[in-house]
Structure formats: structure tokens, C-alpha cells
Amino acid sequence: MSEIEANTAHPPRAAMLVIGDEILSGRTKDKNIGTLADFCTDLGIDLEEVRIVGDQKSAIVAALKALSAAYDIVFTSGGIGPTHDDITADAVASAFDRPLIHHPEAVRILRERAEARGWELNEARLRMARTPEGADLIANAVSGAPGFKIGNVYVMAGVPAVMEAMLAALAPTLPHAAKILSVTIEAGRGEGEIADWLSDLQDEHPEVRFGSYPYQDGTRFTTRIVIRSRDEEALKKAAEAVASRLQSG
């Protein structure tokens, strides 16, 4: 996606809603949050909040309404398959107060795929064509059944490969701003030793954000310092200041 130029000066503010009992029970370990976070960073979209709720319509509707009102863009993953517990389309229709229909183009896509594979286009498979009235489809190059967009909400599948395919289809259509650049510096020492001067540096370099990430290297705790900014020059100066501070002790 590096060839995509910024088309907006104001970084869009985004949220994600992950839908599925299997994530909350621990049976499935989510991979989509990390994927979407990387995707947003690449497009210069600020992902500011993520929520995970189960397959309960009231919980999905409440989260959708809150996030849709608070952010420019809301991405959802999960709950758009053919089974009784796939209720995301119902919840999105409720949240936007629209009737739920079988989207004609989605029905066509599902019928073509079913015919090509000798499948019956049964009631369950047709569920995957349901969208709120007025939704636009999101292509699914992996398994056919499309996602959809309505208002500022982008509804995608929960299977990681399918969500990734949908993001790839979406990328050129989304607003995107200058990418947030980052520099990572290995501090080679614990957070407790660098925190005081790092805080001072943050005050001296307000155009960048310093993050400090402790991790275990064997039995030893050490730290990565990450500096983030949309301003390349400011980032360079801040990185030099950190390097100089690390050298001096």
C-alpha cells in the first residue's frame, strides 16, 4: 500500500468492533485486531479504540451506535456467516434503523459460486446475502460471500484470510492521511533507568510521541523506545536526542 498517496490532511479516526463468543471464551485467539492495526497505520488512519462483544444483538447494536457516532470510520469483523449465531447484519440494520434485505448483487455472487461448485443455494447460504437496505458490498476474493458498508461502518468477515482480502479490496476506497512514522531504539536497560529523562525529552519534543515498551530478554528486563510522528524531521531530532542520552549513560 506504500504507493497510496495521502488524500486527506486530517487523519481519519477509526474504531474496530470484533464480534464473536469464541474470542471472549478464549477458544479462538483473535488475529484480526493486529492485522487491522497494521492496516490503519499503513494508511495513516488513527485506530483509537477496539471493542470485542459476543454474539448478542443488543450488545452489538449498542457498541455499533456508540462507535459509529464517536469515530469517522468503524470496522467490524465476525458474525456474517450462514449460521444462526451470525447476527451482525441484523444488528447493523437495527443500529442504522434500516430494513434487512437480500442484497441483489450479493445474491448473484452467491448463486454463481453455488452453481460453479454444485452447491444448493439453501436458506443458510442466502443469509450471507443479507445487508441493511442501501449498503454497498465489499468484495471477498477468498470465499465469495461479500462484506458490506453502510454509513461509516465497514462490515467484514471474522476468518482472518477473508478479512484480509476485504481490507485489500477496501484500501483504495478509504480516506488516508500521511502515515505515522516511527523509530524504534533498543535502550538496553530497564524502564526504571530511562523513565526520568524520557519524560523530560517528551516535554522537549511535543511534536513526537515517545513510547517505552519493557520486555523480557531471558531473565533480564529491557526496553524498546518507540518514537512516533507524522513529521519526519521532528522524528529524526527526537531519535538523535534519545541516542545521545543513551550514550551519556
Add this chain to the structure above:
Amino acid sequence: MSEIEANTAHPPRAAMLVIGDEILSGRTKDKNIGTLADFCTDLGIDLEEVRIVGDQKSAIVAALKALSAAYDIVFTSGGIGPTHDDITADAVASAFDRPLIHHPEAVRILRERAEARGWELNEARLRMARTPEGADLIANAVSGAPGFKIGNVYVMAGVPAVMEAMLAALAPTLPHAAKILSVTIEAGRGEGEIADWLSDLQDEHPEVRFGSYPYQDGTRFTTRIVIRSRDEEALKKAAEAVASRLQSG
């Protein structure tokens, strides 16, 4: 934890708040959600919602207030280290309208550790002793600096090994209910082929919850059916009904 007996008939309803810019930027891929989900399942605690917010005090306070009011238990991870961007203790104190203090027992723990290792107990390290007034500490067997509990909120570190150590310390103190039991059945076919009768089975077995999880096996989409319930007998009957349905075609 299998030796812990249920001590409450009503499964506690829990939420988790993950705090950290690094998760939302994609730089760090969260592992704590899956860990806490498994932990809750083991203790019969119903994890019903997760939120992720960045290192912004207003966002943390708003999420804490909403989750603390809506759920019996709130677990947080992240933002309790020594650096300027570790502001979880500040946010929790604000959310509970309590002064932020240096907890005397936490100071003692940090001082002992610093003395043992020849570290200076500097201002940054002392930050890790800050809690809202009235908080109880959560032991940290990995790196010393404790978490804390106030009201129904359990504040833990973001480093996975440390959060796990804090959960181990907490387990015996938490309310826990009968564990949700589950049976997983490989359907060996796509969701579209089983969805119609699975929905009928859900209607016939209201004491259990059927979930259906599609996944890719090479290029083929297949499905796992997961049945969950606290009622062992109902679970067995539902599993038999699925097996019988799969055999008949």
C-alpha cells in the same frame, strides 16, 4: 486451577480494558486478551466485553467508568510502568474520584527490590508504587512492582508474563462459578451445509449454545461446531444430536 470449587451460583460478569498505544498502532500484538479469556473460562467467569484504548487519560477514564458500572469485575492490563506514558493509576484514581498516593506497602516492595539489585529508587521507579487511596495490592512474582485492586477493578501489567503472574495471584480471591463446559465437533463440511439444521438444533436445545466456526483447511473451508453449557447432561444430549445429524448426511 481445576481444584478451585465454585463459590457462587451466579457467574460473575466481567469485562477487560487493554490500555496502550502500541496495541492500536499494531507494533505490539496483544496476547493478554486470549490469556484472560482462558482464565475466565477456567473460573466460570463470563467475560462479556473487551475494550482497547490508547494512552489517553480521558479515554481510559471513560472506559473504566462505563465498564465498572456495567460489569461485576473489570480487569485492566497495561500502563502501570515507570514512564510518562504509564497513566493507568492516574486514570483509575480519577475514575473512582480518589487521591493518587504512593502505597506504603508497594514502596516497601520496590525499595527491597532496588536495594537487592543495587538500583537507585528514583522518581520513575517510585511511580510504580502509585495507587488510588484505599487500593489493595496484587502480587507480581515476576518483576516485583505490584498491580492493585480498587472497587471492582483489577489493575494489572501489560507485559504478558507479569499479567499471568498477577492472574495466578488473583485466582483464589475471585468469585468463581461452575465452569462452562464445551464439546467441539469437526463437521468436515462447510458452514453452508450445516447451518439450517444447526439452527433447528439450537431451538430444540435451549440449555446449550451452539457455535459454528469456519476455518480453512488448505484451500477447503470446513467447520468446527462448538457446544457450550454449564449443564453436563444437556451438553451430552446436544452433542449426540449433532453427531447423529452429521452421520445422516
